[in-house]
Amino acid sequence: MKRILVVALLGFSAAAVAEEGVLQGDCAACHNIKGPTAQTLKAVFEKKAPDLFYAGNKFRQEWLVSWLQKPTRIRPAGMFHGDHIKVGVKGDEIDTSTLTTHPALSKADATSVAAELMKLKPHDDLIAKEKVEPGTISMQMGEMAFDKFLGCMACHLIEPEYGGLSGPELYTAAKRLQPQYMLSFIRSPQAWDPKSMMPNKNLSDANIQKMARYLESLSKEAANAK
Numbered sequence: 090m091k092r093i094l095v096v097a098l099l100g101f102s103a104a105a106v107a108e109e110g111v112l113q114g115d116c117a118a119c120h121n122i123k124g125p126t127a128q129t130l131k132a133v134f135e136k137k138a139p140d141l142f143y144a145g146n147k148f149r150q151e152w153l154v155s156w157l158q159k160p161t162r163i164r165p166a167g168m169f170h171g172d173h174i175k176v177g178v179k180g181d182e183i184d185t186s187t188l189t190t191h192p193a194l195s196k197a198d199a200t201s202v203a204a205e206l207m208k209l210k211p212h213d214d215l216i217a218k219e220k221v222e223p224g225t226i227s228m229q230m231g232e233m234a235f236d237k238f239l240g241c242m243a244c245h246l247i248e249p250e251y252g253g254l255s256g257p258e259l260y261t262a263a264k265r266l267q268p269q270y271m272l273s274f275i276r277s278p279q280a281w282d283p284k285s286m287m288p289n290k291n292l293s294d295a296n297i298q299k300m301a302r303y304l305e306s307l308s309k310e311a312a313n314a315k
């Protein structure tokens with residue numbers, strides 16, 4: 090099982106996996122794990138799941154290990170919110186009946202798959218450009234900037250059910266993501282994915298650091314609230 094999953098993860102043999110009846114282990118059926126990223130809008134809309142080919146530059150390994158065992162929703166309205174939004178009495182509502190749950194792995198499989206994912210590091214160059222500057226930001230200042238000044242709230246949740254629906258939830262971002270990845274992605278989403286739906290807002294270095302600090306505090310707050 091362990092070997093087959095890792096093979097499937099690397100996308101070598103979907104047939105072998107089907108034979109074993111562990112199709113849910115076939116990560117490559119949904120995820121791009123070899124790169125490059127989608128080059129055309131058509132390819133973007135055909136994506137079934139987020140790219141994983143730079144997982145080792147993006148995720149915290151310990152988060153991967155635990156999430157793969159108990160996956161929770163990260164994009165509140167699925168991969169493409171347009172596919173899962175219906176007009177309800179109060180405006181746009183998520184049509185949860187069309188959302189699927191993510192396959193879950195055993196602890197042993199999650200551990201070995203996470204270790205394989207962490208080896209995928211084609212973007213060490215982008216990570217090396219970022220430095221986390223120590224500092225703090227008050228939650229109030231952070232939220233003002235995130236919402237009013239920089240316009241991030243239109244697409245991202247900062248609490249369950251508070252914020253925009255088209256991007257990944259961000260109150261768990263710092264738990265999921267490496268700090269340099271957050272800085273780099275906020276600096277230029279298109280450096281990671283030329284067709285990213287997130288606009289490049291040309292933030293100053295100071296604002297990039299502020300946003301990463303805010304996301305750190307937000308995730309700590311979210312963890313404490315549990």
Ligand code: HEC
Nearest residue numbers: 113114115116118119137138139161162163164168191202
């Ligand atoms: C049936 C399609 C499907 C299969 C099979 C699948 N995934 Fe996913 N995966 C998704 C979707 C859709 C999401 C986005 C979920 C969300 O944002 O709520 C996702 C999200 C993820 C994420 C978080 C990515 C991010 O950028 O937020 C990781 C990590 C992940 N999957 C790993 C795996 C691994 C490892 C496997 C194989 C063991 C796997 N997935 C199999 C569809 C799939």
Ligand code: HEC
Nearest residue numbers: 239240241244255256257271274275282285286287290300
């Ligand atoms: C128009 C919608 C939109 C706006 C505005 C927006 N984002 Fe995003 N953001 C996204 C989407 C969509 C993604 C997922 C990556 C992708 O699809 O390329 C994302 C991804 C991210 C990620 C990586 C999260 C992950 O789980 O991979 C961070 C961090 C982030 N955004 C922070 C910000 C900050 C800070 C701002 C404000 C300066 C902002 N975003 C503004 C849509 C947006």
